[in-house]
């Protein structure tokens with residue numbers, strides 16, 4: 001059934017392999033003839049719901065900004081010595097630095113994120129939103145000196 005539908009679809013539309021660009025006119029297998037990647041016919045939303053992804057990106061941008069500054073200062077050797085810090089200062093610094101690679105992964109993974117189901121998307125976004133909320137509360141607390 002799936003093979004027949006895939007063959008019918010590729011036979012009437014000028015679709016190419018998403019990986020290598022090979023024309024798939026009426027494929028006879030469930031894999032690309034050139035790159036041998038498995039093919040499947042799916043149904044998806046015309047416009048992916050990116051609300052959770054946008055919430056994730058926004059919540060990671062906030063700490064990633066100071067995180068980039070911390071990393072640049074560290075690379076240039078200009079980061080002031082950090083003595084014994086309390087747990088809130090440590091959390092803010094560590095979360096800022098961790099937010100930089102997390103933001104890159106989230107930005108580069110937009111397509112994969114859009115293919116996840118709604119619950120999984122929010123399971124990824126909500127912890128970042130809470131972590132950033134805690135970051136904001138601790139950053140605004142007196143004594144941190146931003």
Ligand SMILES: [Zn+2]
Pocket residue numbers: 017018019020021022032033034035036037
């Ligand atoms: Zn291919």
